[in-house]
Amino acid sequence: MLKISHLHKTFNTGKVNQVIALHDVNIEIQKSEFVVIVGANGSGKSTLLNCISGSIFPDSGSIHIGNCAVDHLREHQRSKWIARVFQNPLSGTAPDLSILENFRLAALRTSSKGLRIGITERFKNTVKDRIAELGMGLEAKVHQPMGSLSGGQRQALTLLMAVMDGLEILLLDEPTAALDPRSAETIMKTAAKLIANHQLTAVLITHNMKEALAYGSRIIQMAEGQVRRDVTGAQKTGLTPSNLYEWFL
Numbered sequence: 001m002l003k004i005s006h007l008h009k010t011f012n013t014g015k016v017n018q019v020i021a022l023h024d025v026n027i028e029i030q031k032s033e034f035v036v037i038v039g040a041n042g043s044g045k046s047t048l049l050n051c052i053s054g055s056i057f058p059d060s061g062s063i064h065i066g067n068c069a070v071d072h073l074r075e076h077q078r079s080k081w082i083a084r085v086f087q088n089p090l091s092g093t094a095p096d097l098s099i100l101e102n103f104r105l106a107a108l109r110t111s112s113k114g115l116r117i118g119i120t121e122r123f124k125n126t127v128k129d130r131i132a133e134l135g136m137g138l139e140a141k142v143h144q145p146m147g148s149l150s151g152g153q154r155q156a157l158t159l160l161m162a163v164m165d166g167l168e169i170l171l172l173d174e175p176t177a178a179l180d181p182r183s184a185e186t187i188m189k190t191a192a193k194l195i196a197n198h199q200l201t202a203v204l205i206t207h208n209m210k211e212a213l214a215y216g217s218r219i220i221q222m223a224e225g226q227v228r229r230d231v232t233g234a235q236k237t238g239l240t241p242s243n244l245y246e247w248f249l
């Protein structure tokens with residue numbers, strides 16, 4: 001379970017350019033729940049994800065993963081439970097390193113003893129098997145530099161790397177915004193499959209209303225740093241794209 005309680009975040013406090021990015025945000029997300037967050041530009045979506053991942057600290061409020069308060073933990077300490085995939089397929093991977101070496105780095109993120117082991121045949125085969133599940137033929141290219149792949153291929157691998165090691169929470173921050181429609185669909189289907197197979201708790205930010213309707217079991221609308229709507233179950237299933245567009249009027 002991911003529990004966000006009374007989260008507040010103000011930027012540039014006391015200055016002329018002060019912005020209240022989050023104001024008393026309370027959200028409880030059950031284990032294995034897949035939540036989609038929508039909202040106008042500047043409504044606080046990324047700030048919320050930044051607070052969850054630990055890349056920024058809120059001014060007040062708390063964040064719990066299960067019974068564990070993670071407020072005092074920095075981003076790298078939370079990476080044991082939380083992974084984040086960004087809009088830009090170039091972020092999060094090293095372009096000059098091979099696919100295999102990138103997977104190695106991702107595996108080291110949470111395993112200190114692995115640093116001494118290096119890339120073994122077993123590791124290589126595990127990575128190839130997992131990549132083969134994408135159905136993109138990339139398992140034959142594990143020695144190619146990451147930078148030689150297309151944005152869609154790279155984003156698919158970034159997703160796979162994110163869920164390599166006992167992850168609990170996957171944060172998807174507009175992961176398809178920079179991709180063509182076909183690649184975007186492949187990425188979202190891959191993400192949905194990984195989320196289901198690994199029983200991950202997932203939070204997706206998207207400006208794509210079709211994506212918001214097609215994926216997840218709950219939609220939260222953020223507006224002016226607060227939760228404006230929280231729709232789940234049959235209520236979510238009954239939503240149409242035009243219903244969602246009306247939320248923004």
Ligand SMILES: Nc1ncnc2c1ncn2[C@@H]1O[C@H](COP(=O)(O)OP(=O)(O)OP(=O)(O)O)[C@@H](O)[C@H]1O
Pocket residue numbers: 011012019020021039040041042043044045046047048
């Ligand atoms: N580091 C920062 N310094 C100052 N202001 C910030 C900072 N980060 C975010 N803000 C402001 O906080 C508000 C919320 O921003 P945030 O990025 O969370 O919105 P968002 O809903 O993710 O927007 P978008 O859909 O455009 O990505 C905005 O007014 C933004 O300008």
